[in-house]
Amino acid sequence: MVSASRYLTYQGIPVWRHVQVIQWTAQIVSGILVVALVAWFFTNMANAIQDRDIPYGFSFLAREYQTPIGEHFIPYESSDTFLYAIIVGFTNTALVAVFGVVLATALGIFIGVSRLSGNWIVSKLATIYIEFFRNVPLLVQLFFWFYIVLALPPIRKGYVVFDWFYLSNRGFSIPWPHASNLTVALIWLSLALAALLAGVLIYRRQSRNEELTGRSGYPLIYGAATAITLGALTWLALSFATGASPFFISVPEPHGRFGNLVGGFTARAGLLVLLIGLVMYTASFIAEIVRAGIQSVGRGQTEASRALGLSPMNTLRNITFPQALRVIIPPLISQFLNLTKNSSLGGAVAYSDLTSIAVTMTQTAPAVSIFMLIMASYLAMSLTWSLIGNLYNRHIQFGGR
């Protein structure tokens, strides 16, 4: 027998057959390869930056951006800095993401439940909706809505409801609360928040009493009454003390020859189209997630609930849906992420989202630095959604299983 010591051995096994040695060699080699590749990329980039005088670094952030931004929801002037412009883009994207997520979830749940309806027409309509909106690229849908909105009549001839809502080729205008005095408004907002908290506390107490004693505690009525009364009282007190109400409702009104709308809140064509497109598209995915979630709840649950005398609506709301949520939440969160990332298509329909502002910026500022910031921003938004989702997920999972 040939002694093993004739070969290079580790723990008495020839090294080329020793699993751990092979694994570590492979890892070290692949690690070195990746590091070498990245180093090669960086040297090339450094060379290119030197040879072609490409600007780099982050000093541009303090410079004036000097480019108008089509749509902004925090005050912005062309003389503001690059950093501030990026923040404007971030708020634009975040605004679309938050409103889009809320609306898409509502629509998606509605359509997902409709698809499971026992009513044949309703379930078929929901199926058609899902199969259509899910299978067509978002970009095509956005362009479709974009040209629909562009083809709307001008403001003077647009669609007006009660002189409050204006739909025209400029966008959609609605009445909106405006602060008459910022300090007073902020004071009232914080007091209103406290009132809301008090309402939630009352709601919790009443529902706990209900559970313990079995007597109806009307938690929702008590909670809402507390919050509204406290909110109204502080409103009245502040109005008396300062002589002006914290907020007033500003109604859009046409001014001048072209009927530019003043006051209210105007979702301009870009924002309107992006919101409609994102909501309709994402809702079709959410509907499928909701359907799968509800179907994952055992039939016995529904049957038992019906046998106890709960109505179909109550069964869905109190028995099926809470259990389905455990299945629904994780994929739902990834749809929220997708919606946030898909809002980067805003540039195609003239909405100044983070990506489109970044693309414009690359003409006057170093692309490398801008994209590092943009990637960090999207990653931050993704993490925020994941965090919210995970917290909620932990809240609704079964305890002790």
Add this chain to the structure above:
Amino acid sequence: MASPSTHSPESMLPPRSEVGVIGWLHANLFSSPFNTVLTLISGVLLALGLWFGLKWIILIADWTVISELGGRFLLGRYNTEAACNGQNCFWRPQAALIMVSVLLGAAWGLRGNRVARTVAWLVAGVSAAFAFLPYSLETMGLDVRILLLLNLPAVPLGWALARYTPLGTGSRVTMLGVAIFFLTLVLLRGLPWLPFLQPVSVVYWGGLSLNLILAVGGITLSLPIGIALALGRRSNLPVVKVLCVFFIEVFRGVPLITLLFMSQTLVPLAFPEDMPQNSLFRAAVVITMFSSAYMAENIRGGLQALHPGQAEAARALGLPGWQTTLLISLPQAIRNVIPAIVGQFIGLFKDTSLVYIIGMLDVVAIGRSFIQSNPEFLPNARELFVFLAAVFWVFTYGMSYISGKVEEHLGVGRR
């Protein structure tokens, strides 16, 4: 001994409200007052939608924008003077299409699969039908029409090749498919040393063929890369795991459009200046990697859902680790997540429309640029995008239909 009574108890027919058309209507539309109201409301909505929709499609909509764009939908600016520069290159995409017909025919001949047969005849039939479009002979020459008609005999040719020649095995038809894909790329791109195959720059590629090329390449590559990433992420080798997690999370965390734009501004800097640059290739790589990251997560989900007993039993039977993974875990994991994988394929196909950000004129961008450069067609943008939606829908719905058939064939959910 008492014989069993031959007299059967009086049997009653079910009430009329529970059988037949009336029974169906009662159960599905009018089972409760609430349901009746729902039926009426949605029925009215449906009727209104159908009435106005059909009226718009048939009477109001002006579809001339579609015929005006014509072949540009399929080929973009490929067959223009600027792209081909003094040579005839109309036949190149046509030849590629005929090869695809042969391949589909071969796929049908392989196992006599009904779905493959339908797809093959559908593709060839639609291509041949294009030969009879009512354009004048100057706009669409006789040579183009004949090449389009050749798709019809191409299908039985492929079928016969798979049936009666040694080509008829799965792996050989797959290799034929890969060969045809590369041949198509070479045909479209051209070779500098062949006089009849002069190069055509990729900036002139466009239309639906560009979407399809990007999608086919991306789909074929993203599945194996995704599998590798998923296995890497689950491996117990720390270096491999960290690299895979980093790759997956970065590509999943950033919008594709941002990545595509970066591929045009940053990636060229990372390579030496004298290296040949190809923007389309970079875009294809980015789309594939983006899709691979999502694919990896789908497959990881499938692997996680697999009962550990499967792998343990395989190891107990003496299979080495790599065989356990390749022969036991992966096939089951993939079978269980087919819907998610196909969903990702569909997503990739839809995402190919994002190449507009790097200036490529795919089928959506060519339509949009046509509208913008011809303002007289601005009112017809609706027709254009409805048509584009229909085109994409046919492909994506076809993909999910085929995936349903595959699932049925593999017996997903029945085992």
